[in-house]
Amino acid sequence: MTGASDRSRRVTLMDVARHAGVSRATASLVLRESPLVAEPTRLKVRDAVRELGYVYNRGAASLRMRRSHTVGLVISGLANPFFADFIEGVERELRPAGYVAFLANTFDDPERQGMLIRTLLEHQIDGMLIVAAAGSSAEIGVPPEAVDIPYVLATRPVPGVAASYVGTDNRAGARMAVDHLLGHGARRIAYFGGPEDGAARMERQAAVAERLAESESDLDPAWTVPSPVSTTDGQHVARALVSSSAPPDAVIAHSDAIAFGVMRSLRDAGIEVGTRCRVVGFDDVEQARAWSPSLTSVSVKAATLGGRAAQMLLERIRAPEIPPESLVLEPQLVVRESCGCGRDS
Amino acid sequence: MTGASDRSRRVTLMDVARHAGVSRATASLVLRESPLVAEPTRLKVRDAVRELGYVYNRGAASLRMRRSHTVGLVISGLANPFFADFIEGVERELRPAGYVAFLANTFDDPERQGMLIRTLLEHQIDGMLIVAAAGSSAEIGVPPEAVDIPYVLATRPVPGVAASYVGTDNRAGARMAVDHLLGHGARRIAYFGGPEDGAARMERQAAVAERLAESESDLDPAWTVPSPVSTTDGQHVARALVSSSAPPDAVIAHSDAIAFGVMRSLRDAGIEVGTRCRVVGFDDVEQARAWSPSLTSVSVKAATLGGRAAQMLLERIRAPEIPPESLVLEPQLVVRESCGCGRDS
């Protein structure tokens, strides 16, 4: 009697209204906490909802309301632990605002990204948070005029796209890393990994080269090898480069995930990390602290970044007419063991 | 003229039909590749779709169809790298079937899990894939009669719930780990971490105790400390236990994430991993191979597991009447350095 149970048709607002002895419209008002409804009526409806086990049909509602309370979350590669934190930050903002996220993983493939975005659009999302696949051209995979919902780019800027953006100051982060390594006496500094045509990688590399030039050194092009962002890839890249006759005495890795792989390859080659070769990563993921040696990393506070990106998106959904804005967070160098601190200083 | 552009109202199927000079119904048939439509008509409609930049409205469609092509993906803790692989496996199955996933992260909190599931249900998902929060009672957070859609439990069995389940043979995995450690001469074996009332943890712990009993040893209750599944937590748990007068000579960690933290604490306490204390993890995440020393781990092939779970869910969505089934995958011990192999054998 009381439970919803197994009737084939779902319980609808109409059923609730009938059961409470009011109209559909009134029942609807109660659900939306409208102040227009008198207290006794409100209670009757609430009871009916409970007794019938009614479940609100957001799909039907958003058809009318033109708002699905749904956003797309397009990520370049979930395997990177950075995104675990990032997504947590995003969710923490979305949830209280009544939004849920569709997750889409592009594996850093712009074509796949286009497909996924098209699918998300069909699901009537209200907005998108995009960590663009490396090599995304101006269209982020779909013709820009087709995307008539607000979106925010995170972490990876896409050249030529005038959308809102939240990211880190890559140049500043890279300079910090180089400065610190130079302070340790390192001179032969390499930049390992990162997607081939990723904007973040290019910015950081340029900053590294620039800083090295200032101290009359330079960045050997052979030491700037792109790679996908994973530990395994970091291991491969480093293995090839480290066995050369004159290996680098310091490595800046494009991400912590890559740095982990790099450190492993160094160890395998018999090169002690922190003394013969110093390593600095990017992202400051959770495991950086626990690794042996613990990883010095340029922290970009993934959760904060995700949170701010989500805030910005919600803002734009509320007021789409505001012009795109950019937010560049200042990174911070978290000094641990892999750079040599606590060993030689 | 040709582009969709910025008209305030979205382009609808009605517009497409008008533009192509056919009826709404016909246009709909074309979109769904119905063989009923004559070739010339089909082409006219296709052109109209392209010219107007029409985007299919799945929300409207599913209202009528009673199928949203959407599933919920409820995860206990994204921070665990295990789930990166798991989700990749899930997505790889869902995508080609035309499904997208809503992501929800419960932080291992049954109450939050209930809230999230209710929200997902409101969004008219067709099914759910749940990695239950530890301590989920029989209701997985919502009254079971309210959940009238198929769902599949993954990794964590929930006692008392007769739903489909995909997981690993925890007992077998635990026995493998113990066997291997015993073979190395370890006698004082601990089981560290895992959520307090998690079924997986209990199963494994029981198996460890059982196996130890067989070899006339036993599992010291003080050495079976629960903890959340993260590297930081693993570090904390181990720090406390390892500084005792008679520390264990081997540790089985509930997950690789925890094992990483444990190894760090061992190192900090001056205990060499692989000789004075051997460590085995669970999950075989990507970083296990690269860690120093590399982590011996009971592999549960997260991506495979996710994929199978997704397959099972899709199957149940297609045919909800089939009785719940269980799939228990056999784990595999991936031997690396942390157990002492390559050092003393």
Added chain:
DNA sequence: GCGCTTTCTTAGATCGATCTAATACAACGC
């Protein structure tokens, strides 16, 4: 009792698709 607010409720149109049942139009056999 009448008009005028104020407060509460509701009928009916609407969002954008699908689905059913009906229809228009050939072609065909006889």
Added chain:
DNA sequence: GCGTTGTATTAGATCGATCTAAGAAAGCGC
């Protein structure tokens, strides 16, 4: 020419909510 069959198309109802505009009820002043 008539019924039959088959192919291609469509009008109109429908899914389950919201929203507008209008109606009913109650309170109040005089």
